[in-house]
Amino acid sequence: MNKIIKNILIGFSAIRSSFTRVFLTSIGLTIGIFTVSIVTAAVSSVDREFAKSIQSIGNDKIYVGRMPWSFEFDWWNYRNRPEIKEESLDYINQYSEYVTQSSMKQNYWTKATYENKASWLQMNGVYPNYNDMMTGTKVVNGRFFSENEWKLQRRVAIIGGSVGEGFFDGEDPIGKKIRLGGVSFEVIGELEKTGSFTPTGSLDQVIIMPTTTFQRILTRWTWNEFVLQIDPNNREKAKEEVRMIMRVARKLKPDEEDNFAVNSADAFTKQFNQMKIAIAGMGLLVTSISLIVSGIGIMNVMFVSVRERTKEIGLRKAMGATNSDILTQFLSEAIAIAIIGGTMGILLIRTTLYFIGSAIANIDINGMGSAIDLQMDLLLTFYTFMVCVFLGLIAGMVPARTAAKLNPIDALRHE
Amino acid sequence: MTKSRREIIGIKSVSKIYNLGDTIVKALDNVSLSINENDYISIMGPSGSGKSTLMNIIGCLDVPTKGTYKFNNEKISDMNDNQLANIRNEKIGFVFQTFNLLPKLNSIQNVEVPLVYSSLGRAERSLKAKKALKIVGLEDRMSHKPNELSGGQRQRVAIARALVNEPSIILADEPTGNLDSKSGTEILNFFDSLHKAGNTLIIVTHEDSVAKRAKRRIEIFDGKITLDE
Numbered sequence A: 001m002n003k004i005i006k007n008i009l010i011g012f013s014a015i016r017s018s019f020t021r022v023f024l025t026s027i028g029l030t031i032g033i034f035t036v037s038i039v040t041a042a043v044s045s046v047d048r049e050f051a052k053s054i055q056s057i058g059n060d061k062i063y064v065g066r067m068p069w070s071f072e073f074d075w076w077n078y079r080n081r082p083e084i085k086e087e088s089l090d091y092i093n094q095y096s097e098y099v100t101q102s103s104m105k106q107n108y109w110t111k112a113t114y115e116n117k118a119s120w121l122q123m124n125g126v127y128p129n130y131n132d133m134m135t136g137t138k139v140v141n142g143r144f145f146s147e148n149e150w151k152l153q154r155r156v157a158i159i160g161g162s163v164g165e166g167f168f169d170g171e172d173p174i175g176k177k178i179r180l181g182g183v184s185f186e187v188i189g190e191l192e193k194t195g196s197f198t199p200t201g202s203l204d205q206v207i208i209m210p211t212t213t214f215q216r217i218l219t220r221w222t223w224n225e226f227v228l229q230i231d232p233n234n235r236e237k238a239k240e241e242v243r244m245i246m247r248v249a250r251k252l253k254p255d256e257e258d259n260f261a262v263n264s265a266d267a268f269t270k271q272f273n274q275m276k277i278a279i280a281g282m283g284l285l286v287t288s289i290s291l292i293v294s295g296i297g298i299m300n301v302m303f304v305s306v307r308e309r310t311k312e313i314g315l316r317k318a319m320g321a322t323n324s325d326i327l328t329q330f331l332s333e334a335i336a337i338a339i340i341g342g343t344m345g346i347l348l349i350r351t352t353l354y355f356i357g358s359a360i361a362n363i364d365i366n367g368m369g370s371a372i373d374l375q376m377d378l379l380l381t382f383y384t385f386m387v388c389v390f391l392g393l394i395a396g397m398v399p400a401r402t403a404a405k406l407n408p409i410d411a412l413r414h415e
Numbered sequence B: 001m002t003k004s005r006r007e008i009i010g011i012k013s014v015s016k017i018y019n020l021g022d023t024i025v026k027a028l029d030n031v032s033l034s035i036n037e038n039d040y041i042s043i044m045g046p047s048g049s050g051k052s053t054l055m056n057i058i059g060c061l062d063v064p065t066k067g068t069y070k071f072n073n074e075k076i077s078d079m080n081d082n083q084l085a086n087i088r089n090e091k092i093g094f095v096f097q098t099f100n101l102l103p104k105l106n107s108i109q110n111v112e113v114p115l116v117y118s119s120l121g122r123a124e125r126s127l128k129a130k131k132a133l134k135i136v137g138l139e140d141r142m143s144h145k146p147n148e149l150s151g152g153q154r155q156r157v158a159i160a161r162a163l164v165n166e167p168s169i170i171l172a173d174e175p176t177g178n179l180d181s182k183s184g185t186e187i188l189n190f191f192d193s194l195h196k197a198g199n200t201l202i203i204v205t206h207e208d209s210v211a212k213r214a215k216r217r218i219e220i221f222d223g224k225i226t227l228d229e
Ligand SMILES: Nc1ncnc2c1ncn2[C@@H]1O[C@H](COP(=O)(O)OP(=O)(O)OP(=O)(O)O)[C@@H](O)[C@H]1O
Pocket: B018, B020, B025, B026, B027, B045, B046, B047, B048, B049, B050, B051, B052, B053, B054, B097
């Protein structure tokens, strides 16, 4: 054991005498490690954000709207589709077996102002029971609007988790009067801050109000959605049932295509997984290429090192070094090169993430930053380190074996 | 010479043949030689006669083409690499004709090289190396690199390295070739004392004065032993 350490030290000390060469060789690995870390950090942070968003969409909900949730967004095909009308929801409530609760959800962006502060926010017009259907967030301050307030078209608003920070400087928003579309509303409730996104935007940047008020004050021409509560075990059946009801409600002939879409979180998940696999696949490709290239680089440098020091090998063997002593010495040298490259990679990725982190913190105006908090843990650093050791071992094996097998007298005669 | 001394090196009909395609060089031609414990041998012969070749075979650095070599009654050809490395490390101290110091290491580190491959700890290693350097009179050159030393000083570092592991056999290929007569004499006096202490010495030399100190004189010509007395 003591002997192995001595040989490792001899191998490491060779690094010092040819540091420039070692440094240049290890840069390949630095880039490789950097890439794999960036990809891993990106995938895991997107993943984390996505999990939050999926939660706020809810897997016990289906959504009826004009357009499907899809990354292959075919605007030209969808833009002429007729608006989703509130009357269709009556059909669903009347005929569906699977839908247990339902609410209208109207979307509209408008300017919200309080004193001299203004911001563009998403307005949601919903039914009173929407309060029971929200997933991923809930009213934590104040209350939701009542059945009565809905009927009477009251100008009451529930604000999203990060709206208050922007407007009220930490003061309690309840009871404050804000202007939405130029009309004064009373804030009666505040949602829990989630940091998550839905297909229609950040859940923390919304203002919720009765549909009745919404239509009277804001607009009748909006992007409407139905939010339908179902049993997740029957999701596919429910979607098909709702689709048929909607076709009837929208008076589609049998040969006409659907001019609406029934969406749910799982379709979104599928889309997302494809994207994730694509990112990860690209990352894996780039990583393996750079690992192979840097492995070859290390191997090359090691062959040069063995050739340059053939005489030294001969002498060490003449002085009693065994084959495994020489093998250990040169393997350690290869591993040292890989570790230097890997450490530079880890340092580089750490500093990069640090600067990205602080840059995001600086532009964190509307709670956006929490969506992209890249983070790398010690375990990942440890794995990276192990990959380097492994790569050094693989790349150094052939040169080190060549060195170990040299015949002492031939090696000594080498000039 | 008393009969009771044990044979430690037994060479029987050994040849070393280099086949260079068009010519065949017989560096050693059917050589037989028996060396006992505490022998003090000089080997002389013209350049290219095979002295170094013989030394390399005795030192287990090279293997004969033909014949058998027994070290301590064990056939070298039956030993594996680790056993050979062990013999080279513990039993034999080799002084090369061309020093063979490692250029990036200083004197003390060079002398420590054989000890690295033994089981000694760091402190013990440098203690022994310092002692060996003191013996060859280089205690004030411990941290000099080979290129900061004179030829004679390099030679002495090489000798210190051969001595440091206290081997029972010392093989020296022209150890005084690069030394002035004063330091040459010092080295030779030291060899005498090693002989008195019971070591076995084999010294290749061109100088009669060196050969005279030895108790046994071997002459080689064209790969053959022509004199052994
Ligand atoms: N690797 C080799 N390949 C071919 N021929 C060799 C090799 N090594 C030695 N020889 C030849 O073997 C012969 C003996 O060489 P050796 O080195 O033993 O001579 P030497 O007696 O030590 O000479 P010197 O006094 O000059 O050192 C020489 O003729 C040399 O050319």
